[in-house]
Amino acid sequence: MRNTRFLLCVLLLVSLAVLPAAAITLAEAREAAGHTAGALADFSLAVGGWQFQLEAPDDARLPSFDDSAWKPMAALQEWPNEHTYGWYRARLVVPERLRGIPTRGRPLTLLVGVDDRGELYVNGELRQKFEWNDGRVVLAETAQPGTSYLLAVKAINDTDEGELHFARLQVAGAEELAGARDAFLDVLRRSLQFCSHAEKPDPKWLGAISQAAATGAAAAQDLTSLPVRLQQARAQLGPVFAAMAKQPVFLAPPYLQNASPTGITVMWEAAGEFPAQVEYRESMYAAPRQVACPATALGQVRLEGLKPGTAYMYRVVLGSVAGPWHTFRTAPLGGEAVRFAVWADSQSHPEIFEPLVGLMARFRPDLAVGVGDAMGRGGNLDEWVDQLLWPMRGLSAETPFYAAIGNHEYGGFERTCPPFERYRDHPTASSGNEYWYAFDYGPARFIMLDPNQEDGPLGQRISPGSAQYQWLARELADAAARAKWIFVFFHQPPYSECWGGGYYDGEAHLRAEIVPLLERYQVDIVFSGHTHDYERGLPHPPYDPATGTGNEVTYIITGGGGGTLDNHKYRDWPQLDLPDHPADPKSDAADEGRYYQHHCCLVEAAGDTLRFTVHAMKPDGSYAGVLDQFQLKAKDRSGIR
Ligand SMILES: [Fe+2]
Numbered sequence: 001m002r003n004t005r006f007l008l009c010v011l012l013l014v015s016l017a018v019l020p021a022a023a024i025t026l027a028e029a030r031e032a033a034g035h036t037a038g039a040l041a042d043f044s045l046a047v048g049g050w051q052f053q054l055e056a057p058d059d060a061r062l063p064s065f066d067d068s069a070w071k072p073m074a075a076l077q078e079w080p081n082e083h084t085y086g087w088y089r090a091r092l093v094v095p096e097r098l099r100g101i102p103t104r105g106r107p108l109t110l111l112v113g114v115d116d117r118g119e120l121y122v123n124g125e126l127r128q129k130f131e132w133n134d135g136r137v138v139l140a141e142t143a144q145p146g147t148s149y150l151l152a153v154k155a156i157n158d159t160d161e162g163e164l165h166f167a168r169l170q171v172a173g174a175e176e177l178a179g180a181r182d183a184f185l186d187v188l189r190r191s192l193q194f195c196s197h198a199e200k201p202d203p204k205w206l207g208a209i210s211q212a213a214a215t216g217a218a219a220a221q222d223l224t225s226l227p228v229r230l231q232q233a234r235a236q237l238g239p240v241f242a243a244m245a246k247q248p249v250f251l252a253p254p255y256l257q258n259a260s261p262t263g264i265t266v267m268w269e270a271a272g273e274f275p276a277q278v279e280y281r282e283s284m285y286a287a288p289r290q291v292a293c294p295a296t297a298l299g300q301v302r303l304e305g306l307k308p309g310t311a312y313m314y315r316v317v318l319g320s321v322a323g324p325w326h327t328f329r330t331a332p333l334g335g336e337a338v339r340f341a342v343w344a345d346s347q348s349h350p351e352i353f354e355p356l357v358g359l360m361a362r363f364r365p366d367l368a369v370g371v372g373d374a375m376g377r378g379g380n381l382d383e384w385v386d387q388l389l390w391p392m393r394g395l396s397a398e399t400p401f402y403a404a405i406g407n408h409e410y411g412g413f414e415r416t417c418p419p420f421e422r423y424r425d426h427p428t429a430s431s432g433n434e435y436w437y438a439f440d441y442g443p444a445r446f447i448m449l450d451p452n453q454e455d456g457p458l459g460q461r462i463s464p465g466s467a468q469y470q471w472l473a474r475e476l477a478d479a480a481a482r483a484k485w486i487f488v489f490f491h492q493p494p495y496s497e498c499w500g501g502g503y504y505d506g507e508a509h510l511r512a513e514i515v516p517l518l519e520r521y522q523v524d525i526v527f528s529g530h531t532h533d534y535e536r537g538l539p540h541p542p543y544d545p546a547t548g549t550g551n552e553v554t555y556i557i558t559g560g561g562g563g564t565l566d567n568h569k570y571r572d573w574p575q576l577d578l579p580d581h582p583a584d585p586k587s588d589a590a591d592e593g594r595y596y597q598h599h600c601c602l603v604e605a606a607g608d609t610l611r612f613t614v615h616a617m618k619p620d621g622s623y624a625g626v627l628d629q630f631q632l633k634a635k636d637r638s639g640i641r
């Protein structure tokens with residue numbers, strides 16, 4: 001027995017000496033990169049040592065107040081009492097250095113977030129009333145290490161649990177490092193994407209990624225050397241970059257955009273920059289025609305001079321590697337019928353979105369439309385591929401798809417969303433931009449809006465007088481005069497019943513400013529997302545512009561593309577029929593779950609009849625049956641002035 005054990009020990013030691021260190025797996029490299037992103041997420045220092053008391057007197061704001069009987073309470077610890085408030089107190093002494101940066105003489109900012117709103121006091125003085133995570137005050141213009149501040153936060157809880165989300169101290173100069181950080185995280189994530197899409201990822205590449213991730217995470221400790229350390233981390237990715245430049249690998253396989261009767265756009269993204277060509281032909285027996293694309297990572301080729309309503313085969317040859325043949329169909333010239341799929345809010349759940357894409361593909365739609373929130377945060381560039389273009393591939397290789405932009409695409413950006421412009425080719429003939437635009441397909445006019453920004457350079461705010469509003473009014477007048485069907489898509493809904501927490505019931509400004517236009521021109525269907533469920537309202541005429549009551553338009557919320565589902569109905573809009581169970585604004589408990597399912601919509605318009613079917617999907621990707629169906633008749637718009 002003793003000898004056996006000894007032998008086993010020897011064998012183990014020998015094997016450890018002979019075998020190479022265990023190779024890093026893709027999952028491990030991904031986890032390391034995630035850890036690094038977390039370590040670099042912000043450049044501040046958490047303020048700790050909070051004492052808490054529920055419904056303490058307002059004297060708690062004063063430095064002289066005695067809180068010795070209070071209990072310690074860290075950030076992210078919930079207190080359950082609705083319609084109450086709690087006081088947090090902490091003493092803060094300015095450190096010599098903050099994440100390595102000397103504080104002396106620099107401006108020092110305090111960032112605070114609470115559920116649901118708060119009042120922030122410094123040394124007894126009210127400095128800010130704020131909501132949610134918007135607490136932000138300059139603690140000192142020129143910080144002196146050793147100075148002590150008494151911080152008091154009154155957190156007011158309107159619904160559900162109350163909580164201090166965070167309290168952080170940031171020194172001026174730290175924010176300027178965000179650019180270097182973001183650039184490094186982008187290359188780190190791109191390296192990972194390359195490994196996950198390459199046919200045989202070399203263990204050396206994964207080792208390089210986890211090394212670079214470790215260097216990056218360590219760099220977060222001392223911000224003074226951050227740019228240099230991130231350069232070193234980048235250099236460690238060398239073997240991956242070298243492979244990327246040599247091996248033609250699709251990150252986003254070819255996808256279709258912007259189909260017209262005579263043209264279509266083929267796009268793709270490769271890990272490295274390779275010359276490419278698109279080959280296409282009408283049948284297997286025809287000689288293929290070619291269109292070349294100069295060396296680039298994000299490929300885009302417009303095929304023109306095609307026949308209307310015609311099927312073509314195409315493939316993309318990337319470097320020397322030919323991809324598989326696919327089929328596309330050009331849009332018909334006019335025509336009586338169109339079939340399209342719609343989804344929204346697939347954000348952060350590609351594992352749910354991918355089977356939903358498979359469900360949409362089964363119905364062989366002519367086109368598909370995503371109504372926003374296709375990813376968790378548009379500023380994380382890898383999410384455009386990982387959460388949208390890769391899981392879309394089962395549909396997008398053969399079906400052109402369009403987007404109405406959501407608030408999550410804008411996450412990390414202000415005013416414009418560069419990746420939205422880069423990864424998309426939208427028909428801009430009528431609007432001149434890719435955020436709000438319109439196009440014909442068969443008997444229908446499709447109109448996409450962007451209600452996300454108040455006053456962006458594109459005039460996204462859709463209020464009377466804005467460029468988008470004026471364009472929309474012209475579009476609707478034109479469509480009402482000549483299109484059989486008018487479909488309008490925008491992410492945030494005018495009416496919503498089931499937004500989690502119940503504090504949102506749709507966009508008041510859209511109800512006041514856009515709905516009157518949509519109703520006046522008798523739009524057939526308005527599609528939105530944002531709320532994560534299925535909500536639907538058939539017409540309840542007449543619409544009264546004076547009071548805003550009634551509706552001629554069918555309103556759909558189709559926010560079941562993959563994001564975490566809402567599960568409770570808080571209010572009842574007369575414009576919405578589903579969910580059809582009673583609303584209960586006083587509770588947050590999950591209620592009858594029929595309309596809180598992942599789903600997609602299928603619209604089939606032929607002649608004067610439109611069939612609308614909603615297909616539901618279980619979380620495991622299996623089909624869950626028809627969630628809703630109805631028919632609409634084409635409208636007579638001849639009386640509209
Ligand atoms: Fe969403």
Ligand SMILES: [Fe+2]
Nearest residue numbers: 373406407530
């Ligand atoms: Fe949203």
